[in-house]
Amino acid sequence: MDKLKLIIKREFLAKVKNKSFIILTVLSPLLMVGLFSLIIFLNQKNSEEIRKVAFVDESEQLSMVFEDTKGINYVNLTELGLDEAKNKTKEFYYGLIYIPKNDSLNNLSKGIQFYSEDAPSLSLLSDIENKLEKKIRNLKIEQLHIDVQKIKEAETDVDILTENFSGEKSSKIGSILRMAAGGGFGYLIFMFIIIYGTSVMRSVIEEKTSRIIEVIISSVKPFQLMLGKIIGNALAGILQFIIWMISAGFLLFIITSIFGIEAASSSSSIGQMNPEAVQQVQQASASEIQIVLQEIKGLPILTMFFSFIVYFLGGYLIYSSIYAAIGAAVDSETDTQQFMMPVLMPLIIAIYVGFSVIENPHGPIALGFSLFPLTSPIVMLMRIPFGVPWWQIVVSMLLLIITFIAIVWFAAKIYRVGILMYGKKPGYKELYKWLKY
Secondary structure: OHHHHHHHHHHHHHHHOOHHHHHHHHHHHHHHHHHHHHHHHHHHHHHHOOEEEEEEEOOOOOHHHOOOOOOEEEEEOHHHOHHHHHHHHHHHOOEEEEEOOOOOHHHOOOOOEEEOOOOOOHHHHHHHHHHHHHHHHHHHHHHOOOOHHHHHHHOOOOOOOEEOOOOOEEOHHHHHHHHHHHHHHHHHHHHHHHHHHHHHHHHHHHHHHOOHHHHHOOOOOHHHHHHHHHHHHHHHHHHHHHHHHHHHHHHHHHHHHHHOHHHHHHHHHHHOOOHHHHHHHHHHHHHHHHHHHHHHHHOOHHHHHHHHHHHHHHHHHHHHHHHHHHHHHOOOHHHHHHHHHHHHHHHHHHHHHHHHHOOOOOOHHHHHHHHOOOOHHHHHHHHHHHOOOHHHHHHHHHHHHHHHHHHHHHHHHHHHHHOOOOOOOOOHHHHHHHHHO
C-alpha cells in the first residue's frame, strides 16, 4: 500500500510540475473566456451592420413589404428600371431584388430574383422570402373576397403545459435545462477520458522506451505500477478541471460586470419604452426567472451529483486501464493506432446515442446503452436529468463496477507481460496469448 501511495504521488507531481500542464492550466480558461467574449463581440458588430438592399417591383403589388428593419434598409429603385438599378446597386447597395410584372396572382411568386456581387446570406434571403410569401398569400385571400384581418384574428398560438401524474409541472425551459445538464456532464466525462486516458498511455510508453520501467518493476508489482499511474493522472486531471472551472467562472463574472454585455443592451432598449411597457417587461423578466429557478429546483441535483462522481471515476478507470495496457503492449505512440479505434468506438457511439436519447430518454435504446458499461458513463448521465428509476441506476452502476474489475484484471495481465517486451509489434492474437500467462 505504501508503494502504491508513492507511485500515485510520483505520477501526480510529475504531471503537475510539467511545463505543458502548467501552461495549459493557465491559458485554457483565458482562451475559453476570450473566445466566448470574441463571439459575443462579433455577434454584436454583425448585428450593428446595416445592409442597404434595393428593389425593383414591376408588379406594383409587393413594394409595401419592404419596410426597414434593424439590420436592413430598403431602397426603391422601381422608377429606374432593371438595368439602371443593377448598375447603381453595384456601386452603392448590398443587393437588388427584382420582381417581374405578372398579370395573375398565381404567377406573382415566379421569376423573383436577387442580384448581388457575392452570395447573399441565407438569413437575409429567408427573411425576404417570408415577407413576400405572407404578402402574396394575403393578396390571394383578398382576391377571394375574404377578410384578411379576420383570418389573422383566428390564428392562435398554442403553448402546451406538461405535468406528470404526481402534480409536478414542467415547461420548455425545463427541457432545455435537462438537455444542457445531461449533455454537459456527458461531454465532460468524454473529454476527461480522452485527454487523461491517452496521458496514461503516453506515460507508460515513455518509461518503457527509456528503460526506466526495468528499474521500477524490480521493486514494484506491475499491477501497483499501473494502478498508481491511473490514479495519479486522475488526481492531476481533477485538479486541472477544478482550476479551469473556478478561473473561467471568475473571469466570466469580471467580464460581464465590467462590460455589462447583456445589461447594457437591455437597459438601452428598456430606456426607450414608456413606464407601462417597462413595468410589463420587468414583470415578464421576473416571471421567467421564477420559472427557471423552479425548473432548477425540480432537477434531481443530488442524484446527478452522486451519479456524476460514480460514472466519472468508473468510466475513467475502465478506459485508462485499457490505455495503460495498450501503452505497455507497444514501443511507440505510432504503434497504438491499430488499437485506438476499438477503444474510441464505444465513446463515440455513446455521444451520438446520448444526444439522440434526449428525444426519447426512456426508450429501449436509451435503456440498453445506459446499462452497457462501456457507454453507461455518458448515456446514463444524459438520461438522469429526465428522471430515471432508481433500480436502473443501481444496475448500471453494479455492471460498471463489475466491468471495471474485469477490465483491470485483464489489463494488468497484458501490462505485466508487455511492459518488458521490446522490438515486437503485437497483434490481437498475441495479446490473447498474454492473457493466458
